[in-house]
Amino acid sequence: MKKNSSKKFWYFVGIGAMLIILMMIVASVMQVGEHLKGVHEYAPYVFYALAFILVYLLIIRPILIILFSPSFSIGTTLDKNPKREHRVYKRVAKRILEQEDLPEGMRTNINESMHDPYKLRDALNNVYNKHLKRKLNKTIRSHAKTVMVSTAISQNGRLDFITVIVVNIKMIKEIVVLCGFRPSYRNLAKLVVNVFVTALVAEGLENINLNDILPTSTMKMLGEIPLIKPIMSSVIEGVSNALLTLRNGIVTRKY
Structure with a gap:
């Protein structure tokens, strides 16, 4: 009963955050x-149309890809009774086989193990540990860098908010595509909340005051260097947002 209540709570919170x-x-x-x-009188309508297309391509479509992926957990690859998960194993395996850079040995191993749930479990576990984890880490770092550079350059809080939302959703989508499966709906709801909070922090950091976080003596020293304050502020914003994006990526990988 408590478990179902917890699920419903996260469902409502996740949907609310997305709305x-x-x-x-x-x-x-x-x-x-x-x-x-x-x-121009028609300029707003053209802009609205372009905005709708961008929202669909950058937010709605990735979310649909995530939602329609099979639900799976890396932890179930260690299930002592993989027969009950065999159908899901096969769906995940087929998605992984679509990856062009999958090593030929792993591809052959998956194909040969497709009809044996125990061998397929071990084959998937091998792929995750020896191939996918490296790609996932690279994907997470790449998107964190994108967030860092974008939010450091941008001087608009709402633009930072949208940038963080778009990049984080794209990162989660790419992780799902790489793994061949998505987290449970409850964990997805938690991810939505994490992304929302990260975006809010990104928007709030635009108004950061270095005087509040650095000692007075340090500020006096920095004040003697031309343009150092805006540069420091931008760097702090970018690094902070990148770290939060890294966290979201690591949490997604864990799920």
Whole structure:
């Protein structure tokens, strides 16, 4: 009973966080559209159409890919009775076989083990430990770098918010595609909350005041160096957002 209550709680929280994210993005789009009315009467409608296409491609479509992937946990590859998971193993194996850079030995091993749940379990476990983990780590680092550079350069809090949302969703989608499966809905809801909080932090960091985090003596010393304060502020923003993105990626990999 408690387990079901916990699931429902995370479902509601995850859906609520996603709705808030979409509402904030829509509000930003509407605000820009209002400003475009002074340019041309049809300019807002063109902008809304482009915004809808971008939202679909960058947010909605990746989410659909995640949701329609088979649910699976790396922990189940160690299941003592893999027969009950054999059907899921096969779905995951077929997705992994679609990867062009999969080593030929691993590809052959999976194909030969397809009809034996025990051998297939071991084959998948071998792929995850010796091939996928390295690719997952590379993917996570790559997206963290993207967030760091983008938010460090950007001087707009809402743009940072949207950037973090888009990059984190893309990262989670790529992790799901690489693994061939998605986390459970409850864990997905937790990830949505993590991404939402990360985006809110990114937006809030835009108003960071170095005087609040650095000693007065340090600020006086830095004040003598031209342009150092805005550069330091941007670096802190970028690094902070990158670390939070790394955390989201590691949590996703764990799920």
